[in-house]
Amino acid sequence: MKEPPAMSFLHRLLRTAPDPREAWRPLWHRLVIAAREEHWYADAGVADTLDGRFDMVSMLTALAILRLESEADEGIPAAARLTELFVEDMEGQMREAGIGDPTVGKMIGRMMATLGGRAGSLREALGENDDAALAGVVDRNMHLSEDNGDPARVAQGLRAFDARLVRTDFATLERGEIAA
Secondary structure, three states, rough: OOOOHHHHHHHHHHHHOOOOHHHHHHHHHHHHHHHHHHHHHHOOOOOOOHHHHHHHHHHHHHHHHHHOOOOOHHHHHHHHHHHHHHHHHHHHHHHHHHOOOHHHHHHHHHHHHHEEEEHHHHHHHHHOOOOHHHHHHHHHHEEEEEOOOHHHHHHHHHHHHHHHHHHHOOOHHHHOOOOO
């Protein structure tokens, strides 16, 4: 029998029940590691700045959310848990940087809108299987290096990462592993 929502809240508040987000923390960590890989910056030309690194984390997270949403019953709750981990991490980063409460909420709202917008744009471009459309998503949504930024190369990398996610079964994703 399912607990009433109030009980569920109390269990989470008092930490008497396991946090359902924890099952997806390995995937979150894997995405952050993948977003820090040097090839995105040195080869594809993503700007090696705070904004460029946020762009990579949010793009890879959006791809993972799309992949999780493709699962029948478990996908939507898993995507929600991954999104919650994104928010938790971003909020922690802002607080660590000394950003105060009134500003954090507004910035989290913008980050969530960015993540949602990117997921929608990626869904459309990947669904069309159009490299030019995907490069356009990159050009509109990412900070690229003035020296070697190339939306087509970043798009190619995102498409390859998406293909790896698609080849990875749900249970393997939950363990934080992504197919080669």
